[in-house]
Amino acid sequence: MIMAQQHEPMYIQYFNDECRPLSFYLEKMNGYAASKKAFGMSQDDIINEVKKSNLRGRGGAGFPTGMKWGFIPKQSAKPKYLVCNADESEPGTFKDRDLMRYTPHLLIEGMLIAAFAVGAHHGYIYIRGEYTREAKLLQIAIDEAYAKGYLGKNVQGSGFDFDLTVHRGAGAYICGEETGLLNSLEGKRGEPRVKPPFPAQAGAFGGPTVVNNVETLTAVPYIINKGGEWFSALGKVEKSGGTRIICVSGHVNKPGLYEINAGSMTVRQIIDLAGGVLGGKKLKAVIPGGSSAPVLTADEIDVIYDIEPLMKVGTMMGSAAMMVVSEDYCMVKLIQRITKFYAHESCGQCTPCREGCKWMEDVLERILHGKGREQDLNLLLDITDNIAGKTLCALGDAAAGPVASFVKKFKPEFEAYIRGEKHG
């Protein structure tokens, strides 16, 4: 058995119903002490502490959080906003759901501190529409916080006002993309915006806006309580602080959430942590960071599971959603399903993504049904070239990368279909 972490984890020991109420948070988790401390600090000091912590965005892109907060102008004619991205729409990801249903006050306090640091007086939690129950639980926690003076006017006697609103999405992957999310928050179709302007300049309702993932924000109270250096030291690779909640799913014996020190384990070790490959079978492939991440073969899993090491081997950590595939699952079928998702979720604004995803889906479908042609694999790679980097948002890249990686790394499986030796 491999030790999950050298330190006490930050989150998963609280993932049960007893930990949800405000009373638990106050008594057992040092609740709302960090915000009290933050109110005694300057905005710059808070941002510097977060910079020191090497906290990087947990939503997918891994952007340094302190730097993001630093982009928000001090003075602004328009109100500033803080938006929590709780869309959790990247396939394979299920960590934010537990953070919200079990430790809602950690999120509320993290938002309170973030809002104070950037001078925002209203925050929104944009939660995916399907999480009806989690939205209700969040609302209950928010009501508790208002009742006890942790939200609203003059929070904890600090003179700082902060309102927090839960806003439900309605079923659209693209609303996880931060500017699609902002449009959706404003009551529009969730189509991503042209950047610049970036949200830090003109985000929600035209005001300077910070968008952060749930897990990013829940790290903030720890950073303020225990210090940026403490948080940074939890990470075992450079420029990556804290712990990471990894969502392990697919063909493992014990799917679920695992929290490890950032960069402390390889992909192989994490699969072992999750009980090994289901039924003792052989491993075929790992999708390491949500369905948008290029696939790794069984020979490529001795890489450290963190942002930079995975980038170096041509894939990404994304939202830390690791999906494990065992020897007898068909890779052609799998990539066809993944591509169908992107074709369905493409918002249709950019031609390369709208047309390209549909084309890839159709070509994969015909390969799967025994109608593939010899030139189809090159055609697929050609289409991925015509999508990647040519769209307003990263959905196009997210669709193209996996297809290219599957075709290149599992070519014989595709060829068997094309030669008519296999059927879907």
Place this chain on the structure above:
Amino acid sequence: MAKILSQKFYDEMNKLVPRYPTRVALLLPALHQAQEEAGWLPSEVMEEIGEYIGIHPAQVREVASFYTMYNLNPVGKYHIKVCTNVACCLRGADEIVEHIEKKFGIACGGTTPDKKFTLMEEECLGACGTAPAMMLNDDYYENLDIKTIDQLLDGLK
């Protein structure tokens, strides 16, 4: 025009007004609330929402049609949405869909003639660690197998 939406709808919406700097931002919450009452979003309901918010009904429809959770057509009393995305697929979601299709004699997207069940295939529900998963109306059901599904569905009135 006679109002279809209840006083509760208007009360809930009026409570939300101070939460947003614009009125249009009420649109998603309004569509959710209306669908909760009416089960789906007929044209008259969208017109009434548009009137309340102060936007053209076409704008309401333009937005509503972007999001899969808004039902632009009537659905059954029990709306089954089975996730068939990667993690669920790896854990046998296809067999579950097939089983329910056979059980009710409908294809994905269809509704039983008695309007009791609508079956849909869903994209990732964010329950991958407890796959396969599905939603029945607003509730999640996880770690599914054929037996638990039969027990659940057979018990519905």
